[in-house]
Amino acid sequence: MSINWFKYSSPQTFFPLAGKLALVFGALAIAACAVGLYIGFFVAPTDAQQGESYRIIFIHVPAAWMSMFLYVVMALWAGIGLGFNTRLSGMMASAIAPTGALFTFIALWTGSLWGKPTWGTWWVWDARLTSELILLFLYFGFIALQASIDDPRRADKAGALLALVGVINVPIIYFSVKWWNTLHQGASVSLTKSPSMATTMLTAMLIMTFGFWFYGIAAVLLRARCIMLERERGSEWAAQYAKAAA
Amino acid sequence: MIAALRCMIMRDLLLAARRNSDVLTVLLFFVIVVSLFPLGIGPEPKLLRTIAPGVLWVAALLASMLALGRMFAADHADGTLEQMMLGATPLGIIVAAKVFAHWLVTGVPLVLISPVLALQFDLPQELLGVLVVSLALGTPVLSLIGAIGAALTLGLRGAGALLSLLVLPLYVPVLIIGAGATESAASGLGGSAQLLLLGAMLIVAGAFAPWAAAAALRISVE
Secondary structure (H helix, E strand, O other): OOOOOOHHHOHHHHHHHHHHHHHHHHHHHHHHHHHHHHHHHHHOOOEOOOEHHHHHHHHHHHHHHHHHHHHHHHHHHHHHHHHHOOHHHHHHHHHHHHHHHHHHHHHHHHHHHHHHHHHOOOOOOOHHHHHHHHHHHHHHHHHHHHHOOOOHHHHHHHHHHHHHHHHHHHHHHHHHHHHHOOOOOOOOOOOOOOOOOOHHHHHHHHHHHHHHHHHHHHHHHHHHHHHHHHHOOOOHHHHHHHHHHO | OHHHHHHHHHHHHHHHHHOHHHHHHHHHHHHHHHHHHHHHHOOOHHHHHHHHHHHHHHHHHHHHHHHHOHHHHHHHHOOHHHHHHHOOOOHHHHHHHHHHHHHHHHHHHHHHHHHHHHHHOOOOHHHHHHHHHHHHHHHHHHHHHHHHHHHHOOOOOOHHHHHHHHHHHHHHHHHHHHHHHHHHHHOOOOOHHHHHHHHHHHHHHHHHHHHHHHHHHHHHOO
């Protein structure tokens, strides 16, 4: 039996699938966030040193992870689009950018809220904060570049090249900033060491990560649906969809 | 190919010599921005000595960014760029030549004048060498990275502001390490580690950035 790998690579077939998937992942996101927040706020014990204020990590750490992960996924889609000249890849890349920027902003904002009671300052010029801020600028640059190009094909390709250059630069930026100044604590969770936090805290954080991940997928698919409709508005299936929806 | 490279560099230098006000504008911008800092934060010599490397580097970065818009714009406007793309010489080579000529015209004057400006900030004379070498290694990296941004924004409305949004985040490592060279030399550690890193960045950017910029030009001039 041969599988048609490219069945969902055209907007026409992907559009209904994206709608269904967005619904599923949206529901999963709400469930995971509800469970994660409940464990995080009511079950997990109070931290011995930081008191209650540590609980912001249940939002902060997953958001920071997603912000970096989404940039790589965006660059991946962009690279596929540039290499194979597929239409949908570029649409996915532009659909991911706002969600990635949102998570980056949440990570910076919650980090700042956590830093005030813990470090005694809203902002420090530390390696991770600075590279996260620059990541936000990279997202903005990508969005701004695509917004200022009228031709969607050129916007896709130009954005793709920028995303690829950016993804090469992210580690360089991170290490240069790290040598420059470091105050931030080490990574919260490491794969090589046994976890230093209580199991309930870790569970809550991982559930929240999945919740944010599912939210990201749902939001990206919904945005991709809008982009597909907008770009394919001249086509038969888009006209039919618009008629059915009206 | 070498002949094409030399021809391209000579052509761009000749064009720049005919319109030398462009070169002077960038240089004057650099001088004025650097001179504004003491006016803004006060003439305290100790403070000025501390911030001198950073101020010179940020000003050099802004000045080189200001000049980026002109790297491909004129050739794009009169159609020369399309002819270059159709020619037999690989576009990456042409871009490399253009970036090199652009750096000779806009980067080298900044490097040469930087010791004079550093003296205004009372930077110790033994640090001037490190500062000049760091700028000499760093400004071509800025031109190389900037070429990608200039190629991507070619012919767009509001290209100038957009270019700064794209390029400045990518400049961050060069800024940190470049300014760090003089600072670490001032603290007695010696700046050679940073200078070697800048050299490595120059080699990597020199090898890859022209091809990325060439790909960007093909996207922009479709």
